[in-house]
Amino acid sequence: MPFDLPFLAESFAALLRGIPLTLQLAALSVIAGGFLAFALAFMRISGKWWLDAPAQFYIFVFRGTPLLVQIYIIYYGLSQFPMLRHSLLWPFLREAYWCAVLALAFNTAAYSAEIIRGGLLSVPAGQIEAARACGMSGHLLFRRIVMPLALRQMLPGYSNEIILMVKSTALASTITLLEITGIAAKLISVSYRTVEVFVCAGAIYLAINFLVARLFAWLEYTVSPETRRPEEHHA
């Protein structure tokens, strides 16, 4: 295969235009999915079966089926329901963009809920008890003690999830969206030069996820000063 530098540069420039959409899909779904994940995690640890059971079922379904299938069901399936077509949500749900966001958000919520639950359960019971013994409870206890301790356990797993989400946005290309992978597919259909285009696309995902990983490494470092060597924070 000839190494066609001008073609590579051209493809790369075209693919760069997909970055904003890729980032939007990832960011919106991570934010929306994050809220849903918190709700699901609290349902799971509520100790009430009628909250736990639906959350467990949700997680079972969304973790147990392929994201691609979920995207198709939401994009092609929802329009089958006249009730939805006539609802206020239809202007959103008929857009591939919002269907992709919805599917990605539903999917990440299932995984993130388990990460959050794991983090919350990892908080040492003794430290919660000490806080109670000091007169803390409810929101104060959660904000000052439980959440900061849980966050430290959640971050490594959650960074994994975000990286997966960035890559998962590629599936949005299957429902007409022209994010990085969508543009790549379009370029290939014209040029038939699969390898060059996908190598460029892969490089862009790699760069984005490098930044995500660095961001989380920095976050982890920032929120856990107690894990550093004593000399560092004395200085």
Added chain:
Amino acid sequence: MPDATATPAVALSGIRKSYGPLEVLHGVSLEAREGEVISILGSSGSGKSTLLRCINMLEVPNGGSVAIQGEAIALDQTPGRTPRPRDNAQVNRLRAKAAMVFQSFNLWSHLTILENLIEAPVHVQKRNRKDCLAEAVALLDRVGIADKRNSYPAHLSGGQQQRAAIARALAMRPSIMLFDEPTSALDPELVGEVLKVMRDLAAEGRTMLIVTHEMAFARDVSTRTIFLHKGRIEEEGPPSEVFSNPRSERFSQFISRENT
């Protein structure tokens, strides 16, 4: 000297506590007067820690009542249901009056020692942060670890952590101190430094209830010793009397075993 006529600092009356079908406290009554240092002894499973934890509602008794400085804690003890306090705000307020020191220290690992000390005073008691900081430094100085104030708990020895935990309890300006086996998780050579701090507190005339296995400490420091056996008070009195002249067979067995 404790004043026998004044309102007791802690009044427990007929405390019963069960876990499922197992009753671990069978109606224990105990009054701690202002300034008393009460050591609570007993073998494991005797219910001594549970009794202590009933005072600040970390365990909610199924029966009986608890009063802190004359204020009875309102409890919902409907039979067949999990007992619970009726008013969480009241419990939180009284918990700050009866501070607890735990066997496993339970310092908050994400906060420095100084932050551990000011956490409850600033966020629960809503006191001025600057004053709290100054007071916290003085307390750390008192327990001998002022130089560790900016360290995190993980970087301290067990003895230092427990001294920090005592300082954290003191930072709430409690009128009562509850100690739940404060030296049981420590290496033998670190026990002394914690007991010394507790001795100083006792000498100040603080009201203290101490669940402990340290016989010598109980004998020297406490004004009264309680021996629990299978959820009942088996022996009670000034240590000078009960240790030299135990009335109960079980207590005399207990002290002879502990002394060997």
